[in-house]
Amino acid sequence: MNNTITFLALFPFIGALLAFVLGKQQAKLAFWTAEGVSALLFLATLWLAYQYSTPISIDHTWLTFGTRSLPFGFYVDGLSIVMLLIATGLGFLDIHFAHDYMAEDKDQARYYAKVLFFIGGMILLVMAKDMIGLFVGWEFMGLASYLLISFWHSQKAPSDAGMQAFLYTRFGDMFIFAAIGLLLYFVGTLNLVEINTLAQAGGIDHSVAFIIALFIFIGAIGKSGQFPLFPWLMNAMEGPTTVSALIHGATMVNAGIYIVARLFDFYLSTEALLIVANIAAISAFIGATSALVQTEIKKVLAYSTMSHLALAFVGLGVGSLAAGMMHLVNHAVFKALLFLSAGAVILAAHHHKDLWQFGGLRGKLPFIAAFMAIGALSLSGIPPFSGFFSKDAVLTAALRNPETQGLIATLTTIAALLSIAYIGRVWLLLFSGEARDANLHQSIQRPSLFWIALPLLIMSVLTLMLGFYQSEIATFITGKTEASPHIDGLLTGLIIGLSILALIVVGLYAKDLTLVKKMAQHPFLSMLHQLLFHGYYVEAMINWFSQHAVVNGAAKASAWFDKRAIDASVNGFVPATQTAFNGLKTTQTGRIGDYIALMVAGLAVLLIVMMVGI
Amino acid sequence: MTYATLIFAPIALAFVGYALFSQRGNVVRGIALTTFALQFIVAIGLYNQLPATGYLDLGAFLSVDAFHFALSLRVDTLSVVMLLLSTMLLILVTLSSWTMEKSAAYFSLLIGFSGAIMGVFMTTNLLWFFIFWELTLLPMFFLVGIWGGEQRVYAAIKFFLYTHVASMLLLLALFLIYKQTGVWDVTLIKEAAIATPALVWWLLFIGFAVKMPLFPFHTWLPDAHVQAPAPVSALLAGVLLKMGAYGLIRFVIELMPEVSREHALYMLTLGLLTAFFAGLLAIYEQHLKKMVAYSSISHMGLVMVALSTVTVEGLSAALFEMVGHAFIISPLFLIAGMIYHQTGSYQMRDMGGMMQKAPYLSAIFVLAGMAALGMPATMGFVGELTVYLSAIAHYGAWVAIIALLSMLSAGYLIWSMRRVIYGELSPLMRNSQFVIHRIEFAALVVFGLLIVLFGVYPQPIFDAANHSFAYFGGRS
Numbered sequence A: 001m002n003n004t005i006t007f008l009a010l011f012p013f014i015g016a017l018l019a020f021v022l023g024k025q026q027a028k029l030a031f032w033t034a035e036g037v038s039a040l041l042f043l044a045t046l047w048l049a050y051q052y053s054t055p056i057s058i059d060h061t062w063l064t065f066g067t068r069s070l071p072f073g074f075y076v077d078g079l080s081i082v083m084l085l086i087a088t089g090l091g092f093l094d095i096h097f098a099h100d101y102m103a104e105d106k107d108q109a110r111y112y113a114k115v116l117f118f119i120g121g122m123i124l125l126v127m128a129k130d131m132i133g134l135f136v137g138w139e140f141m142g143l144a145s146y147l148l149i150s151f152w153h154s155q156k157a158p159s160d161a162g163m164q165a166f167l168y169t170r171f172g173d174m175f176i177f178a179a180i181g182l183l184l185y186f187v188g189t190l191n192l193v194e195i196n197t198l199a200q201a202g203g204i205d206h207s208v209a210f211i212i213a214l215f216i217f218i219g220a221i222g223k224s225g226q227f228p229l230f231p232w233l234m235n236a237m238e239g240p241t242t243v244s245a246l247i248h249g250a251t252m253v254n255a256g257i258y259i260v261a262r263l264f265d266f267y268l269s270t271e272a273l274l275i276v277a278n279i280a281a282i283s284a285f286i287g288a289t290s291a292l293v294q295t296e297i298k299k300v301l302a303y304s305t306m307s308h309l310a311l312a313f314v315g316l317g318v319g320s321l322a323a324g325m326m327h328l329v330n331h332a333v334f335k336a337l338l339f340l341s342a343g344a345v346i347l348a349a350h351h352h353k354d355l356w357q358f359g360g361l362r363g364k365l366p367f368i369a370a371f372m373a374i375g376a377l378s379l380s381g382i383p384p385f386s387g388f389f390s391k392d393a394v395l396t397a398a399l400r401n402p403e404t405q406g407l408i409a410t411l412t413t414i415a416a417l418l419s420i421a422y423i424g425r426v427w428l429l430l431f432s433g434e435a436r437d438a439n440l441h442q443s444i445q446r447p448s449l450f451w452i453a454l455p456l457l458i459m460s461v462l463t464l465m466l467g468f469y470q471s472e473i474a475t476f477i478t479g480k481t482e483a484s485p486h487i488d489g490l491l492t493g494l495i496i497g498l499s500i501l502a503l504i505v506v507g508l509y510a511k512d513l514t515l516v517k518k519m520a521q522h523p524f525l526s527m528l529h530q531l532l533f534h535g536y537y538v539e540a541m542i543n544w545f546s547q548h549a550v551v552n553g554a555a556k557a558s559a560w561f562d563k564r565a566i567d568a569s570v571n572g573f574v575p576a577t578q579t580a581f582n583g584l585k586t587t588q589t590g591r592i593g594d595y596i597a598l599m600v601a602g603l604a605v606l607l608i609v610m611m612v613g614i
Numbered sequence B: 001m002t003y004a005t006l007i008f009a010p011i012a013l014a015f016v017g018y019a020l021f022s023q024r025g026n027v028v029r030g031i032a033l034t035t036f037a038l039q040f041i042v043a044i045g046l047y048n049q050l051p052a053t054g055y056l057d058l059g060a061f062l063s064v065d066a067f068h069f070a071l072s073l074r075v076d077t078l079s080v081v082m083l084l085l086s087t088m089l090l091i092l093v094t095l096s097s098w099t100m101e102k103s104a105a106y107f108s109l110l111i112g113f114s115g116a117i118m119g120v121f122m123t124t125n126l127l128w129f130f131i132f133w134e135l136t137l138l139p140m141f142f143l144v145g146i147w148g149g150e151q152r153v154y155a156a157i158k159f160f161l162y163t164h165v166a167s168m169l170l171l172l173a174l175f176l177i178y179k180q181t182g183v184w185d186v187t188l189i190k191e192a193a194i195a196t197p198a199l200v201w202w203l204l205f206i207g208f209a210v211k212m213p214l215f216p217f218h219t220w221l222p223d224a225h226v227q228a229p230a231p232v233s234a235l236l237a238g239v240l241l242k243m244g245a246y247g248l249i250r251f252v253i254e255l256m257p258e259v260s261r262e263h264a265l266y267m268l269t270l271g272l273l274t275a276f277f278a279g280l281l282a283i284y285e286q287h288l289k290k291m292v293a294y295s296s297i298s299h300m301g302l303v304m305v306a307l308s309t310v311t312v313e314g315l316s317a318a319l320f321e322m323v324g325h326a327f328i329i330s331p332l333f334l335i336a337g338m339i340y341h342q343t344g345s346y347q348m349r350d351m352g353g354m355m356q357k358a359p360y361l362s363a364i365f366v367l368a369g370m371a372a373l374g375m376p377a378t379m380g381f382v383g384e385l386t387v388y389l390s391a392i393a394h395y396g397a398w399v400a401i402i403a404l405l406s407m408l409s410a411g412y413l414i415w416s417m418r419r420v421i422y423g424e425l426s427p428l429m430r431n432s433q434f435v436i437h438r439i440e441f442a443a444l445v446v447f448g449l450l451i452v453l454f455g456v457y458p459q460p461i462f463d464a465a466n467h468s469f470a471y472f473g474g475r476s
Helices: A002-025 A027-051 A078-101 A108-127 A131-149 A156-187 A192-200 A206-223 A231-238 A241-250 A252-262 A264-268 A272-291 A297-317 A321-348 A366-380 A386-400 A407-431 A438-443 A449-478 A490-509 A514-521 A523-533 A535-573 A575-586 A589-613 B004-021 B025-049 B077-096 B103-122 B126-147 B152-181 B197-211 B220-227 B230-253 B257-262 B264-284 B288-307 B312-343 B359-372 B379-395 B397-420 B438-456 B459-472
Strands: A056-058 A061-065 A068-071 A074-076 B056-061 B071-075
Touching: A002 A027, A002 A056, A002 A074, A002 A108, A027 A078, A027 A108, A061 B312, A061 B379, A061 B459, A068 A131, A068 B379, A074 A078, A074 A108, A078 A108, A078 A241, A078 A252, A078 A321, A078 A449, A108 A131, A108 A241, A108 A252, A131 A156, A131 A206, A131 A231, A131 A241, A131 A252, A156 A192, A156 A206, A156 A231, A156 B379, A156 B397, A192 A264, A206 A252, A206 A264, A206 A272, A231 A241, A231 A297, A231 A535, A241 A252, A241 A297, A241 A321, A252 A264, A252 A297, A252 A321, A264 A272, A272 A297, A272 A407, A272 A523, A272 A535, A297 A321, A297 A386, A297 A407, A321 A366, A321 A386, A321 A449, A366 A386, A366 A407, A366 A449, A386 A407, A386 A449, A386 A490, A407 A490, A490 A514, A514 A523, A523 A535, A535 B264, B004 B025, B004 B103, B004 B126, B025 B077, B025 B103, B071 B077, B071 B103, B077 B103, B077 B230, B077 B312, B077 B438, B077 B459, B103 B126, B103 B230, B126 B152, B126 B230, B152 B197, B152 B220, B197 B230, B197 B257, B220 B230, B220 B288, B230 B257, B230 B288, B230 B312, B257 B264, B264 B288, B264 B397, B288 B312, B288 B379, B288 B397, B312 B359, B312 B379, B312 B438, B312 B459, B359 B379, B359 B397, B359 B438, B379 B397, B379 B438
Parallel strands: none
Antiparallel strands: A056 A074, A061 A068, B056 B071
C-alpha cells in the first residue's frame, strides 16, 4: 500500500519529464508516454481502492529548521481515493481524447508533460496529510493551469487568460499561505486529521477557528471559481478544450471543494460554514443565470461549472458532507463528458465555438448528440441520471437546515432548475433545427470512434451507473452511513419546474429563433442580457480595482515617493555630488581613476588617523 | 599552505594576470576559473573540518602586537556557507561572462574581487574585516563603471558614495568598539563590555543596512543594477548584498544579541517596509532589469524580517533565503541582460513573444520567476515559508500580512512574464536572433537545477544553518 502511494506521488512527475524528453524526439511518443503513465496511475488507484480497508498514513519529515520540523506526510482515506479515481480516471480518458484533439499541434511534448504535471499536482493534493503537502499540490495545479491555459502562448487571448487564472487563484492562495502560519501559531499542528480531531473536541479557540476557516475558504473560492473570483474560469476557455475538461472535471476546481471536505469537522465547529453556504448560493445563482445567455459553447459550460460547484459547496455549507461530495463526484463525470462532447463538436467543426454558427448537427454527429444529451440530462437533474440524486440531496439538506432554508435554499433551487434551461439551449442550438452556417455544416468531419467516441461512451455509461451507487459511494467517502432524508413534494415540485423550463427552451430554441431575436431588441431585456453576458461585471470591477487602486494607486504612489522623496533627498543631501554626476555623465571613464585614487587616499588617511587616535 | 593565501594570492594574481595577459582574455578567464574552483574546493575542505561548535582557527598573520592588528582567520559554518556560495557564484558568473569584451581586465577584476570576498568572510578581526569590505568595492566600482550602460558613471559613483558613507558609519562603530573593549577580534568581544551599546548598534546596523539594502537606503541599488552588465548584477545581488546580511548576522546579531533583541521591532519594521515598498515599486516598473532589482530588494526585506527574530529558526530561514535569493535573482538578471543584448531594450512594452524565439531561455526565466514568487519545489517557496513561520512564531498572528507579499510578487512577475515571454511577437523581438553562447546558457541551466534541487531537498542548507545558529536557542 505504501509503495502504491509513493508511486502515485512520484510517477506523474517522472512521467511528465519522460513525455517531454521522448516527445522532443518524436511527437507521438509524448502521447503514448502520457497514455501509458496515466493508465498506470489509474490502475494503481484502482488497486489502492480494492485493497483499502482503513485510512493509510505515512509520515515524512521534509525539513528541520532550528527546533521546528515541517512534515510532508500522506494520508489516504475514502475521500482521497474517490478524488484519486476522478483525477486519474478522467485524466486518462482526457489524454486518450487528446490523441485526436491535439493531433495537429506542434508542441505535443510540452502539452502532455504539462497535463501529467497537472494530474500529479491533484494527486499530491488529495493524498497530503498536512497543510504543507496540500499547499504544494495546490500551487502545482495553479502553475499547471497557468501553463496549460496559456498553452497557445503566441496569441494574445490565451496569454491574458493564463495570467488572469494565475493571479486570481493566487489571490486565494495567499490566504491559505497565511492560514498555514496561523494554524501553526494558534493550533500548533499542520496535520489535517489532527486539526479535525482538535476542532471536534473544542480544542481550538472559536474566533481563531473562524478566521482560519474563512481564510482557507477564500483559497477555495479562488480555485473553484466562486463569487467573486470566478472570471478566470470563463476566460480559461482560451486553452485547449481537453485542458478545460481536465480543469473542470478531473482536477483544479474540485480542489476547493476537497479542501473544505477534508477539513469538514473543523468547518462544522465554526460559523464559517454559513459563509460557505452564502457565497455558494450567490455563485450558484450568478453562474446559472449568466450561463443562459453565453454564445460560446465552452463559456456556457464554464458558467455551469461555477454554478454546479456552488451547489456542491451549498451541500457542504448546510452541513451535509455526503450531499456536497456526491454532487462533486457526479459533476466531475458529467462535466468532463459535456466538455469532451463539446470538444468533439469543436474538433469536427475546425475550432469554431460560436453556438449561433451551428444547428442541425444531429444528422452529422449522431453519437455526439446522444452522449451530450446524457450529460445534459444528468446536469439538469433528470432521474435516473446521476446528477438528479445529488442535486436532490443538496436541496433537501438546504431546506432542512433552519439557518439556510430561506434565501440560500431559494437561490440554490433557482440555480438547480435553470440548469435545464441553459444546457437545453446549448443542445438545441447545436443539434436541432436547421444548419445556420451552410459552409461550416458542409465541412463537419465525423470524429474517430476509438479516440473520440469511446471515452465519451465510457463517461456516459458512468453517468448512468453512478446514479445507482450514490449511497454506497457516500458511505465510502464519509465512512459512515447516513439515512438520506426526504422532503415530501420536493421531487414533484422540481419535476414541474423542470418541465416548464424545458418547454420554454424548446419553444424558444428548437426550431424557429425569431422570437429570441425579437426579445433581444427589447431595451430592458437587452440590458439584462448584457448584465448576464458579462457575468454581472464582476471582472470589470476587479480590473478597475487592480488597475486604479493597485497599479496606478499604491504602486504609483510608492514610485513617486521613491523618486521624489527618498532619492531626491539623497541627491539633495550632497548637492556638490549632484553636480559632479551631471558633469561626469558627459565625460568618459578617464576620470574614474582620479576618484579611485582619492578614495584610496581618503581611506588611508582615515586609517592612520584612527591608529593615532587610539 | 596558509589560508591567507586564499585572500592575497588572488589579489596579487589579478595584477600579475592582467600585466602578463592583457591582450589574451581567454587566459585570464582560465586563471579566474581555476582560482574560483580552488577556492571552492578549499571551502568544501573547510566545511568538512568544522568542529562541532564554534570556530575553526586558521591561524593569525601580519601580527602587529601594539594594535592587536593581527589578521586572525577563523571560520564557522556561517562563514563557510558564505564562502561556498560566493565561490560558486563567481564560477557561474565567469561562465555567464564568457563572451564579455575587454575580458582580460574584466576577469582580472573578478579574481581580485574573489580575494577580497574571501577576506570578508574569513576574518574575525574587525579592522581587517573593514579593510576587505572596502576592498570589494574597488573591483565592483570598475566593473560597473567600465562595462556598464550609458549612465554607468553616475551609477558607479552613486553606488560608491552610498556604500562609502555607510562604511564611514561602520568605521566609527568599529572604532568605538575597540576603544571600549580594547580588542579587534570579534570572538573576544563581550557584549557587556561595550559601553554605548545602542550607539554602536545603530551605527553598525545602518552601515550594513545600506549594503543589504533596506528601505530607505536602497536607491543606489536599482541604478547600479540597471547600469551594471548582467553578470555583475548577478554578482552584486548574489555576493555583495549577502555581505550586508552576513555583516548583520556576524557583527550585529551575534556580537550584540541582547541589544538586537531590544531593537527587534525596528529591524522587523524596516524589513517589512522594504519588502512591501520594493514589491510595489516592482509592480509599477516598466524596465525589466529594474523590476528584477526591486524584486531582489523585496526578498532581502524578507531576510531582514527573519533576522530580526534573533532565534535559531529565524536565522536559519534567513540564511536559506539568502542562498535562495542568490540562485533565483542571478538568472533573472542574466536573462534580462541577454534580452537587452539581443533587442537593445529593457522596456517591457517593447517585448513580447519571447517564447517563440527562445523557448528554453524563456522556460528558465519562467522557472526563476516562479521561484521568486514562491512556487513550491523551488528554493523561493522554502525560503518564504520558513521566514514566515519563524516570524509568526516569534511575533504573533499579525505577521500573517507577510502572505500579501506572495500576491505582490506574483503580480509583478506574472505580469512581466506576460509582457516579455507570452503573447504575440513584438517587432523588436521579431528582428532579434537570440543567439546565446552555449556556455552562458549552461550557467543558466545550473542555476535552474540548483533552484529546484534545494527547493525539493532543502535539508543540507538547513543542516548547515542549524549548526551555525544552534547556540541562539529555540523559539522564544
